[in-house]
Amino acid sequence: MNSHDTSVPRMILAGDPDSPAAQFVAAMNAGGSTAHLYEEDAVLVPVPGHPVTGEARLAANRHLQSFGLPIEARPRHAYVAGDIALLIVDWSMRGTARDGSEVDLSGTATDVVRRGADGRWRYVIDNPHGSA
Numbered sequence: 001m002n003s004h005d006t007s008v009p010r011m012i013l014a015g016d017p018d019s020p021a022a023q024f025v026a027a028m029n030a031g032g033s034t035a036h037l038y039e040e041d042a043v044l045v046p047v048p049g050h051p052v053t054g055e056a057r058l059a060a061n062r063h064l065q066s067f068g069l070p071i072e073a074r075p076r077h078a079y080v081a082g083d084i085a086l087l088i089v090d091w092s093m094r095g096t097a098r099d100g101s102e103v104d105l106s107g108t109a110t111d112v113v114r115r116g117a118d119g120r121w122r123y124v125i126d127n128p129h130g131s132a
Contacts (some may be wrong), residue, residue, distance in 0.1 A: 020113045020121045021073040021089045028071045034061045038123045039114065045125075048132040057126075064105075067097040076108070083115040084124075091128060107132070 020037065027034045035058055038044075043051045046060040064071065070093070077088040092106035112125040 019075060019078075020087065020111070020123060021075045021091075024123075025071055025073050028061065028065055031065055034058065036122075038126070039116075042123050043125050044123075045127045045129065048129045064093065067093065067095075067103050069093050069095045069097060069103055073109075085113050085115075085121065087111040087113060088130075 024034065024037055027037060038057065041053060042057065043053055044057040044060055045051045046063075052060060071091060072093070073089050073091040075087060075089050077086075079086045087109070089109040089111060090106075091109055094104050094106070095102075097103050107128050108130045109126070109128045110130045111123060111127060113121040114124050115121050
């Protein structure tokens with residue numbers, strides 16, 4: 001394999017229901033917990049420059065869920081090195097929230113995931129605003 005090889009394991013191809021982005025969307029849109037999608041000490045950057053972990057990470061995702069709007073994600077690239085991958089994912093959440101406010105959120109995430117011993121990919125770094 002050379003450095004320009006674009007093949008990636010099936011589990012992280014765009015559109016695969018088992019991909020980390022698809023699992024995140026499914027959990028968020030179902031109103032379920034996202035805890036199982038992250039490594040224990042994973043970092044989420046809900047606001048550029050302000051990383052959070054643990055309960056604050058879960059609370060940030062619950063805050064998004066509180067709008068009552070579906071989130072969409074379109075994986076653009078997956079770069080895999082062994083059991084670690086960098087994901088570039090376009091995402092959006094738009095519409096009228098439960099409280100009547102208009103929501104128009106979107107970005108291009110730069111996420112790092114790691115494949116665990118069980119074969120599942122989990123977020124190590126979830127940076128929804130990419131280079132912002």
